[in-house]
Amino acid sequence: MAGGLPKQRDSVGASDSRDVASRWRRGAAVRADALSPLTDAMFELAGVTVGSRVLDVGAGTGDQTVLAAHRVGPSGAVLATDVSASMLQVARDAVREAGLGNVQTRTLAAEQMSELEARSFDAAIARFSLQFVGDVGRALAGVRRALKPGGRFAAVVFSAVEKNPSARRHRRSPVAWPVGRSLNRGPVSGHSTIR
Numbered sequence: 001m002a003g004g005l006p007k008q009r010d011s012v013g014a015s016d017s018r019d020v021a022s023r024w025r026r027g028a029a030v031r032a033d034a035l036s037p038l039t040d041a042m043f044e045l046a047g048v049t050v051g052s053r054v055l056d057v058g059a060g061t062g063d064q065t066v067l068a069a070h071r072v073g074p075s076g077a078v079l080a081t082d083v084s085a086s087m088l089q090v091a092r093d094a095v096r097e098a099g100l101g102n103v104q105t106r107t108l109a110a111e112q113m114s115e116l117e118a119r120s121f122d123a124a125i126a127r128f129s130l131q132f133v134g135d136v137g138r139a140l141a142g143v144r145r146a147l148k149p150g151g152r153f154a155a156v157v158f159s160a161v162e163k164n165p166s167a168r169r170h171r172r173s174p175v176a177w178p179v180g181r182s183l184n185r186g187p188v189s190g191h192s193t194i195r
């Protein structure tokens, strides 16, 4: 992409292939189960609640988008963004299947968040996407700009494998322990924070 934005990569991290999108979608049930506590913690940290207008960064096939949309209810709304149009197409299908009318999608790299209306979201979330973002500083500045005063951002990201108690115990998983991050809150047990 031009202007320092990420190039499309041939992985689930930043691919525009339909094949990758449908593979990711097939794993949705397994992920929903395994990731439920992390996803709930992310919603709590970001203050996603009834009536919230939520920005979802790197929404992918929309697993957490659908959950957030249920959580905010008809009086709230979720904007699902992703650099991959194919991933968002699958997300739209999931939203339709769930019968939700409070979700919009927009193909937008995390580094392009400054294109969103300033001070227009109550909360922002990013699940397993920030680690793929080339210019995290630019992305976070855009997210901050898009949040209303007092609005919060929380992300779940992969950390280093040595910080993953599960990987150490079982010596089998290359997946690292996800770390929740919030822009506007102090430390929460089991999560690290950034300001």
Ligand SMILES: C[S@@+](CC[C@H](N)C(=O)[O-])C[C@H]1O[C@@H](n2cnc3c(N)ncnc32)[C@H](O)[C@@H]1O
Residues within 6 Å of the ligand: 006, 012, 013, 014, 015, 057, 058, 059, 060, 061, 062, 063, 064, 081, 082, 083, 084, 087, 108, 109, 110, 111, 126, 127, 128, 129, 132, 133, 134
């Ligand atoms: C591992 S998937 C996670 C998807 C979803 N959030 C979830 O937890 O199921 C990572 C997502 O990040 C997106 N992504 C990668 N780089 C990005 C960028 N620079 N801006 C926005 N999205 C990006 C990918 O297209 C992909 O959909």
